[in-house]
Amino acid sequence: MPSATVPDIVVGRLPIYLRALSLMAAEGREITSSQELGERLGISSAQIRKDLSHFGEFGKQGTGYNVAYLREQLRRILKVDRExxxxxxxxxxxxxxxxxxxxxxxxxxxxxxxxxxxxxxxxxxxxxxxxxxxxxxxxxxxxxxxxxxxxxxxxxxxxxxxxxxxxxxxxxxxxxxxxxxxxxxxxxxxxxxxxxxxxxxxxxxx
Amino acid sequence: MPSATVPDIVVGRLPIYLRALSLMAAEGREITSSQELGERLGISSAQIRKDLSHFGEFGKQGTGYNVAYLREQLRRILKVDRExxxxxxxxxxxxxxxxxxxxxxxxxxxxxxxxxxxxxxxxxxxxxxxxxxxxxxxxxxxxxxxxxxxxxxxxxxxxxxxxxxxxxxxxxxxxxxxxxxxxxxxxxxxxxxxxxxxxxxxxxxx
Incomplete structure (x- = not known):
């Protein structure tokens, strides 16, 4: 399983990404990018892309991330798609x-x-x-x-x-x-x- | 100044060391070691010695740290020797x-x-x-x-x-x-x- 090999420090950043994406979703945003996420969070876009790449392909080159989709994936990865x-x-x-x-x-x-x-x-x-x-x-x-x-x-x-x-x-x-x-x-x-x-x-x- | 060159992640651990030392002082402990601190905190003793070495020499080889002295030094370094x-x-x-x-x-x-x-x-x-x-x-x-x-x-x-x-x-x-x-x-x-x-x-x- 890929999850076994993900550094804990990376795992620790996922909830921060999820929080930002949830806020974007609440703002009605549909598309974002690692650049925009990075600016909001004070984290480099390269770091964000690298962190997410541990878990799969979430965006297409040049078109960015679908906010709702990436949010759902992070909720699933962090197991908070339940209560x-x-x-x-x-x-x-x-x-x-x-x-x-x-x-x-x-x-x-x-x-x-x-x-x-x-x-x-x-x-x-x-x-x-x-x-x-x-x-x-x-x-x-x-x-x-x-x-x-x-x-x-x-x-x-x-x-x-x-x-x-x-x-x-x-x-x-x-x-x-x-x-x-x-x-x-x-x-x-x-x-x-x-x-x-x-x-x-x-x-x-x- | 040495403090300008200390990695922020090291600075972030100092309050945790200080908290442990304050607890030891409250327990009436006079001497401790990087081993004991490490066991209490789940941090390696080598890490603790390395972190502290950024700020000076706080213990003598083999005799450990004076709890009250190290605590006072950390309070001074973190600038919480004031209110x-x-x-x-x-x-x-x-x-x-x-x-x-x-x-x-x-x-x-x-x-x-x-x-x-x-x-x-x-x-x-x-x-x-x-x-x-x-x-x-x-x-x-x-x-x-x-x-x-x-x-x-x-x-x-x-x-x-x-x-x-x-x-x-x-x-x-x-x-x-x-x-x-x-x-x-x-x-x-x-x-x-x-x-x-x-x-x-x-x-x-x-």
Whole structure:
């Protein structure tokens, strides 16, 4: 399979291409080019063509890409031509914001489970979903066969929560806690920590 | 200056090293090694030594790194041995979560200005800071000499908000809106879009 040999850094750019194409589709655009995509994204057109060539031929020389077609192909390649259920662990301020965020559903994801260990939060309804007792996490995640989790708990609880998610069958974790977590091989973790990005930028400020 | 020649990808890893060292310091650890750091972070010890060597000699052969000293050096290199004021634009659910997040202040950042264009939000107090009318954004950001902005507005408003921030003197933008924004040379933008990370991971799920 070609997908086995695609560098991870290339895979990581595909969602950015998909986001730009979805925006173009929403603007009513039918045709685009690697030049135009590159200008919008600050990526060279050669890089875009090379990245896409890992997955096939998506445009004809000189006529550019069909926006809708390339978008559908990227959705298929990234497996977001379906809807993935996501378990959100942590119903604090960040959990609230994630539960109410409208941008997951039209891009392939649906937070269908929310857990918290605070009895005051259990039973609340966030974005239409009832917050469940974190004690039931393993059982419910396993029963519902949810494979993606978002961790929005304090740093000191994140590793334990991740361990329990993995035991319940989770294979992909988006970790908002500002700490590195260890997971077994075959499980993927991505991190969101705004301070990491801010500190990266202050390096360049005088 | 050595810093001018350090690859950006190396700079981007320094905040991750700093985060790990801060955690070790909080655990009361005094000495660590590139091996231990590497194991915690899933990065090779050779990579860590090479990254740090861009900035000087931080450890003695065989004795490892002094946690507090290396942490202070990284804080200095990343310029977070001070507190940066940050303007937050957007006081919706995400803006609320960011305004109440306790993890900025001890890592070099303080949200000192919050703006929203919704009259119902202006005047609210979030995390001790009053939400100001977005119409005053340029004037207040310029007067307060704030150089970092977090954009937490809908995608369709993000470019205009970014333009206005840059006009007011902002040089670093953390953009939470799910859209690429264009900025003049010399201004840095980093992005936070959870769906990009989720889609990166679903590629690998069957």
């Amino acid at each position: 993935w259920e996501v378990a959100l662990i942590g119903a604090g301020a960040l959990g609230h914001a994630l539960a109410h965020y409208g941008g997951f559903r039209n891009r392939g994801f649906h937070i269908s489970l929310i857990f918290d260990s605070d009895p005051a939060k259990v039973g609340q309804v966030l974005g239409g979903i009832e917050v469940l007792d974190a004690a039931k996490m393993e059982e419910v995640i396993r029963r519902r066969r949810v494979r993606i989790a978002m961790i929005a708990v304090p740093a000191e609880a994140a590793q334990e929560v991740a361990d329990r998610c993995v035991k319940a069958g989770v294979q992909a974790i988006l970790n908002y806690a500002p700490i590195n977590i260890a997971v077994p091989e075959g499980v993927r973790v991505e991190y969101i920590d705004p301070v990491i990005h801010l500190q990266h930028m202050t390096y360049y400020l005088d | 940066w004021e940050v303007a937050l634009i957007g006081a919706g659910a995400l803006g609320h979560a960011l305004a109440h997040y306790g993890g900025f202040r001890n890592r070099g950042f303080h949200i000192s200005l919050i703006f929203d264009s919704d009259p119902a939000k202006v005047g609210q107090v979030l995390g001790g800071i009053e939400v100001l009318d977005a119409a005053k954004m340029e004037e207040v950001i310029r007067r307060r000499r704030v150089r970092i902005a977090m954009i937490a507005v809908p995608a369709e408003a993000a470019q205009e908000v970014a333009d206005r921030c840059v006009k007011a003197g902002v040089q670093a933008i953390l953009n939470y809106a799910p859209i690429n924004i264009a900025v003049p040379e010399g201004v840095r933008v980093e992005y936070i879009d959870p769906v990009i990370h989720l889609q990166h991971m679903t590629y690998y799920l069957d």
